[in-house]
Amino acid sequence: MSAQTLADRGQRLYTAIRGNESWSIGDRIGVGLAWLAGIGLCLIAAGILGYMLVRGVQYLNVSEVFSSPQPGLDQSETGGFLDPIQGTLIVTILGTAIAAPIGVATAVWLTEYGKPRGLARAVESAVEIVAGTPSIVLAIFGLLVFQQGIFSWFSVTGEGATPLGRSFIIAGSLMALIALPLIVGSTREALYSIPRHVREASYALGKDRASTIRRVLLPASRRGIGTGVVLGMGRIVGDTAIVFILLGATLQFEPEGAVPGWDVLKGTGSTLTTYVYQNSPAGEGGSPEKAYAAAFVLLMIVLVLNFGINLITRERQSMWGR
Amino acid sequence: MLSAGLLVLIGFMIVFVFSKAWPSFANNGLAWFGPGGDVDTQLAEIFNSPAESKSYNYTIHVWPMLWSTMLITGGAVILATFISVLSAMFIVEFAPAPVRAVLQPAIRLLAAVPSVIYGLIGLLVIVPFVGNHVITTHQKESVQYVIQLGGSSLIVGIVVLTVMITPIMVAIITDALHSVPRTWTEGAKALGVNRWRALRTVGVRAARPAIVAAAVLATARALGEAIMLSMVAGSSAFAPNPLDGLVFFYEPARTIAATIVDNADGLSVKPFGQTLYAFAAVLLISSAFLSFAGWAARQAMSKYTLGAR
Numbered sequence: 001m002s003a004q005t006l007a008d009r010g011q012r013l014y015t016a017i018r019g020n021e022s023w024s025i026g027d028r029i030g031v032g033l034a035w036l037a038g039i040g041l042c043l044i045a046a047g048i049l050g051y052m053l054v055r056g057v058q059y060l061n062v063s064e065v066f067s068s069p070q071p072g073l074d075q076s077e078t079g080g081f082l083d084p085i086q087g088t089l090i091v092t093i094l095g096t097a098i099a100a101p102i103g104v105a106t107a108v109w110l111t112e113y114g115k116p117r118g119l120a121r122a123v124e125s126a127v128e129i130v131a132g133t134p135s136i137v138l139a140i141f142g143l144l145v146f147q148q149g150i151f152s153w154f155s156v157t158g159e160g161a162t163p164l165g166r167s168f169i170i171a172g173s174l175m176a177l178i179a180l181p182l183i184v185g186s187t188r189e190a191l192y193s194i195p196r197h198v199r200e201a202s203y204a205l206g207k208d209r210a211s212t213i214r215r216v217l218l219p220a221s222r223r224g225i226g227t228g229v230v231l232g233m234g235r236i237v238g239d240t241a242i243v244f245i246l247l248g249a250t251l252q253f254e255p256e257g258a259v260p261g262w263d264v265l266k267g268t269g270s271t272l273t274t275y276v277y278q279n280s281p282a283g284e285g286g287s288p289e290k291a292y293a294a295a296f297v298l299l300m301i302v303l304v305l306n307f308g309i310n311l312i313t314r315e316r317q318s319m320w321g322r
Numbered sequence: 323m324l325s326a327g328l329l330v331l332i333g334f335m336i337v338f339v340f341s342k343a344w345p346s347f348a349n350n351g352l353a354w355f356g357p358g359g360d361v362d363t364q365l366a367e368i369f370n371s372p373a374e375s376k377s378y379n380y381t382i383h384v385w386p387m388l389w390s391t392m393l394i395t396g397g398a399v400i401l402a403t404f405i406s407v408l409s410a411m412f413i414v415e416f417a418p419a420p421v422r423a424v425l426q427p428a429i430r431l432l433a434a435v436p437s438v439i440y441g442l443i444g445l446l447v448i449v450p451f452v453g454n455h456v457i458t459t460h461q462k463e464s465v466q467y468v469i470q471l472g473g474s475s476l477i478v479g480i481v482v483l484t485v486m487i488t489p490i491m492v493a494i495i496t497d498a499l500h501s502v503p504r505t506w507t508e509g510a511k512a513l514g515v516n517r518w519r520a521l522r523t524v525g526v527r528a529a530r531p532a533i534v535a536a537a538v539l540a541t542a543r544a545l546g547e548a549i550m551l552s553m554v555a556g557s558s559a560f561a562p563n564p565l566d567g568l569v570f571f572y573e574p575a576r577t578i579a580a581t582i583v584d585n586a587d588g589l590s591v592k593p594f595g596q597t598l599y600a601f602a603a604v605l606l607i608s609s610a611f612l613s614f615a616g617w618a619a620r621q622a623m624s625k626y627t628l629g630a631r
Contacts, residue, residue, distance in 0.1 A: 023516055023518075027516060027518045027519060030518050030522065031416060031518050033408050034408045034409065034411045034412040034415075034416055034518075035412060035416065036408075037404075037405050037406075037408035037409040037412060038408075038409045038412035038413065038416075038417055038421065038425055039421075040405075040409075041405075041409055041425065041428060041429060041432065041488065041489075041492070042421075042424055042425050042428045044432065044485055045428035045429070045431050045432050046428070048431075048432070048435060048439075048443065049431065051443065051447070052439070052443075102328070106328065119326065119329075122329055123326075123328060123329055125613070125617070126328055126329050126331075126332040127328070128613045128616075128617070129332055129609070129610055129613055130328075130332065131613070132542045132609040132610070132612055132613040132616075133335075133546070133605075133606060133609050134542075134545060134546020134547075134548065134579055134605050134609060135546060135548075136546060136548040136579050136582050136583060136602070136605070137339070137546070137579075137602045137605050137606050137609075138335075140339075140582065140586075140589065140598065140599065140602050141335050141338060141339055141602070143589060144338050144339070144342060144599070145334070145338065164590075180328075234434055237436065238434075238435075238436030238437065238438070239436075240436070240437060240438045240548075240549040241548050241549055241579075241583060244549065244583060244586065245583075245586050245589075273436060273438045273549075276438045276439070276442055277438055277441070277549060277553070280441070280442050280445055280446070280553065281445055281446070282441070282445060282552065282553040288442075288446055291442055291446075292442070292446075295438070295439050295442050298436060298438075298439065299435065299436075299439060302434050302435065302436060303431070303434075305434070306430060306431065306434050
């Protein structure tokens with residue numbers, strides 16, 4: 001059989017098959033809808049980004065970033081949002097600082113030890129429940145806990161030294177709770193992806209379990225940990241409910257007590273999210289321009305974090321030759 | 323140690339919230355969940371109830387809020403399921419490479435935007451638009467003795483919430499479609515089925531557990547969304563009435579989570595706080611139930627992937 005006839009046959013077989021392929025009206029509509037959904041999502045994202053960019057450029061003054069919010073009736077008197085930016089930083093750093101060690105430790109324990117099994121299962125589902133709990137519920141739970149007398153040294157106190165359950169520390173520790181599941185999840189994933197023979201090689205060199213974890217496994221999974229931490233930071237930066245309930249509705253820093261540094265942590269304030277909320281028509285201050293400007297800054301922070309995740313995950317070729 | 327601490331913390335959370343919420347449930351019985359009266363006036367009465375603990379007023383019937391929560395969450399999740407399945411199919415099968423290169427970061431961006439920004443855009447752009455251009459004066463007059471229609475409405479809440487939860491679902495469903503063995507869809511194509519049919523009848527069907535899991539996750543997210551909905555969906559405890567026809571979609575609604583945010587100032591008043599904790603308890607139960615459902619869906623999924631390889 002010559003090559004020519006073979007090709008001919010192939011061609012005929014192809015048309016026979018392709019000829020059967022019919023596109024009914026329903027199929028065409030389906031494909032059209034799929035295109036529509038995909039392009040629509042693109043357009044929505046572009047729309048949000050573009051709109052915020054325009055509003056941000058329109059309303060953002062550099063001076064606003066460096067001045068504190070002031071009470072005032074007129075737009076020009078109400079100052080900027082230096083305090084909210086610092087507040088966002090404080091809450092994010094606190095939350096991550098609390099969540100990262102706990103999250104990594106939990107993940108290591110779950111993947112490397114995981115005994116007794118029942119406890120491990122219970123912890124797993126506990127992490128899942130935390131992940132599923134709405135942040136507003138976590139917020140008012142935090143309020144409930146930190147209003148107890150024994151925690152009074154954490155929070156702003158009202159008359160008669162009753163703790164109000166509001167401060168940066170409290171908001172930060174509840175924020176840690178919403179970042180925790182993300183950190184645990186991505187650390188576990190990273191640990192799982194390390195092949196068994198790496199651990200065994202380490203044991204063969206006479207290292208015990210703890211030092212294997214510290215010297216081999218943790219360095220190897222630092223990308224996963226990094227991703228989890230940045231994801232958690234994104235969550236913390238964007239959360240409004242916890243700040244709204246646990247930081248009080250003051251826009252400026254209101255330090256409490258006399259110890260420098262600690263007084264700020266123990267006091268109340270605001271973050272960018274609550275600043276946006278309070279300045280939108282939904283809050284009390286009706287100054288949408290300020291809200292747009294702050295929202296723009298917030299969006300930029302989120303974008304930078306997103307970009308950070310891309311950087312971390314991009315060169316994720318496997319270290320183990322797979 | 324730490325893990326056990328976490329466990330204790332969760333236990334504490336559930337016990338604390340429930341013990342705090344108990345008086346509100348106990349005083350109303352099952353009527354707590356039922357309809358009756360205006361929730362906002364009931365809340366105001368609870369807020370102003372006398373200071374002695376014996377004469378606390380607990381009467382509340384939260385049906386309007388439960389109904390709104392179901393409507394908004396359900397509507398958004400159903401809408402988002404369709405959109406996300408379609409766009410996942412688009413990403414996996416139809417999108418040309420340059421479009422895909424734009425679409426994936428776009429979806430990641432949508433997932434990362436804080437809810438307060440969605441709320442801000444919804445409140446300052448979509449709500450006025452709906453209020454001024456979409457709702458006709460005739461429609462406003464038709465229900466003016468019951469409720470004022472100002473644009474912040476059920477439909478805006480559903481739409482903005484859909485935009486918020488779709489990206490999460492797209493990510494999960496795309497992963498699942500990618501993990502369907504290539505030979506399966508190729509087998510279908512070899513039988514002369516077109517690309518759309520092959521993907522819909524083989525790929526999507528095989529990825530069904532993932533779609534369920536994604537929907538569950540999205541439901542949990544939607545249920546807990548408080549700030550955005552309190553900004554956009556109208557802050558009055560009104561139960562939208564399906565009998566009003568098209569106007570139904572323009573009526574305001576307020577979910578349970580949004581109610582907690584709106585009334586957070588009153589947490590320190592004892593009976594009022596207890597009522598709010600009762601709302602939180604309902605949310606907690608539903609989200610725990612949802613995590614369980616998600617776990618069950620994932621079990622089904624892992625069984626499937628094991629069988630496939």
